[in-house]
Amino acid sequence: MAEPKILPPSLRSPKRYIVFEVVSENKTSYTDVVTAIWDNLLIFLGENDTSKTRLWIIKNLYDEELQRGVIKCSHMYVEQLRVALSLISIIGETKATIKIIGVTGTIKSAKTKYLGGIS
């Protein structure tokens, strides 16, 4: 089945990559983190604003050892996401908070600056 073509760069909406670290009593799994983030976003921002954030939690960049991950979102909603993420106090069944390490414009710089990876 035919797929839609990737939009040219001039038509793509600008995005930001938020690199976060989970600070918790015990280590948390990717699924627990994703559930906590989505639940808090929907409660705090509501369905309408959450849809505008164009949020995407990048699965293969979540490091369960370092407890670090990357969220892709619209450049207009970085501050709203900061607040929504800081309102998280429980992940799974453990006390936890999410600390934002940095915000980048490309996935490459997110990896090199904050995840210790090679581009």
Next chain:
Amino acid sequence: MFYDLHVHTSLSIGENTLDEVMEFARRFNLDGIGVVTYYDGRIEKVPNVKGIDIVQVVMIKPSTPDDLNQTAAKIRSKAEIIAVHGGNYDINRAACESPLVDMLCHPELGRIDSGIDHICAKAAKDNSVAIEINFREILEAAGKKRMYIMAGMRRNIKLCTHYGTKIVTTSGAVSKWNLRSGRELAAVTHLLGMELGNAIATTSIIPADLVVKNRERLQHKQWEGLRVVD
């Protein structure tokens, strides 16, 4: 440089010891924390620690405006920061009208309005009293209650911005898990209607200036209109 001027430890109503809170504060890149102790006839000593600036914040919980003025006058020469436990309109107004008070904490506590009006905001500006935006209020509330708190804070920010009153954003943490980094706290104030640059100042420049000014005053290096320069 980020400061959080409202943190509870086991010295007041907090769950964790000062060491535990400090370890977390360092993790959240805070340069200074205000350790709150309640005034009950004496001022609890807060130990000095290396690596992070510990500010002694004495919280007054007055029953009447007269009680507030008397207590503030008694402890002004000993406390680094004098904070007033807000929520009652009379107390909020008395705190704003007192030059002895540094910070009015959570004026909207337990109310459905914002707790301060244009008279309070103007008086707070004239007397250099900072109005607090307390993150724990939002964190612990949910649904309709959270909505009322955020509406009250939004109104306070609007009033303070209009009159040029100082605002300080704090975590109000009673546990190390309530602590947040200065930039996250600034994002809350920004979301509630303040311009981003000014919001960042509420967790950095404004509290830092308040601490420096009061320390100089305690060391007799600063008086009204006069300051000793080394």
